[in-house]
Amino acid sequence: MSGSLSKTEIQQERNALARRRRASLLLVAPLIAFIFFAFVAPITTMLYRSVYSPDVAELIPDTLEELSEWDGDGLPSDATRAALARELQVLARERRAGVLAAAVNRAYPGASSLINSTARKMRNLSEDELRTNGATLLDAADRRWTQADLWRAIDEVGSVYTMNHYLTALDLERNAAGEIQQRESARIYLQLYGKTLGMALIITVLCIVLGYPLAWYLSQAPARKANLLMILVLLPFWTSLLVRTTAWIALLQTNGVVNSVLQALHIIDAPLEILYTRAATVIAMTHILLPFMILPLYSVMRGLDPSYMRAALSMGSRPLGAFVRVVLPLSLPGLSAGALLVFIISVGYYITPALVGGTDGQMISNLIAFHMQQSNNWGLAAALGTLLLALILALYWTYDRLVGARNIRLG
Incomplete structure (x- = not known):
């Protein structure tokens, strides 16, 4: 029929339309790439970093593994405290104790000086002493290590994925029972x-x-x-x-x-x-x-x-x-x-x-x-x-x- 197109002509029209679409895509490709690298990627990274906090988990993995079995009442086990003593020794020798101190200090004010001073004391001890008597040596370094609130703070900041940054940004915090409440200090x-x-x-x-x-x-x-x-x-x-x-x-x-x-x-x-x-x-x-x-x-x-x-x-x-x-x-x-x-x-x-x-x-x-x-x-x-x-x-x-x-x- 004279008014209809043949299959060859229809295929040619489709190919021409596909070529125009590819050409249009190539024209806007630089703009799409710019938007992705300048806006989408940084915003996605920001959203991810707001809930992803692996620093403490990478510094004291053994301590956090032991803390995972702690119910939050009383003191953690001797094995947990000994593990922290050993890892503080390693951090002191690698000069990374300050990173852990700064991270814990955000959840427990005063922890910065405590962790730094304890790490210095653990640095010159032998590994055998820490392995056999690490918990006692840690408690003797500072009596604050016998406070359950400090260990709860370490357990809290040790989570790889956390919403605590959003709570802080909204002047909120979790109490000892895990309930969200108004922050008592530094509500800014x-x-x-x-x-x-x-x-x-x-x-x-x-x-x-x-x-x-x-x-x-x-x-x-x-x-x-x-x-x-x-x-x-x-x-x-x-x-x-x-x-x-x-x-x-x-x-x-x-x-x-x-x-x-x-x-x-x-x-x-x-x-x-x-x-x-x-x-x-x-x-x-x-x-x-x-x-x-x-x-x-x-x-x-x-x-x-x-x-x-x-x-x-x-x-x-x-x-x-x-x-x-x-x-x-x-x-x-x-x-x-x-x-x-x-x-x-x-x-x-x-x-x-x-x-x-x-x-x-x-x-x-x-x-x-x-x-x-x-x-x-x-x-x-x-x-x-x-x-x-x-x-x-x-x-x-x-x-x-x-x-x-x-x-x-x-x-």
């Missing part, structure tokens, strides 16, 4: 999360207050003037973040430009302590993130039909009322996108709070960096990062639901 993480969200909200509001009028003015200005002003808006992107932050240090320090001007105008009598405070972090980050608010707003406002505003004015509405009833609702997509962008970026910011915030202006990202670089508690850092990621995803999901529902109503 939830407070720091709250402070981070509060600072991010203030920065977002300030960016809206400063960026919305400027974006509206840019959208209404002549093209030549708008392009010139847009260059000034984009200028911070061409300047190093470190340079911009350092400039704010010079501006906000005790004898800096801000205090000098205020004193010259007789507004203040003594310099204000602005640098290394929460206010310094908010000011510097608002300046850095302001373009991220202006650009989405400008892109939406530039596409608004000016006749809408003129129509509202011609029908007797005042300029402010017309703006609120006409322009503001139509600019909400750009406003919500800019607010979400600024909020998410500010929640995870690290460099600026570290340089200008001091102790008061630190955010959760700075504590994550501390555990990665100084305390070497990668598991807790990964748990804190995972909770921050979950928070950001929840914010994005909420934004998507609200904006999606609004678009459906408008459609």
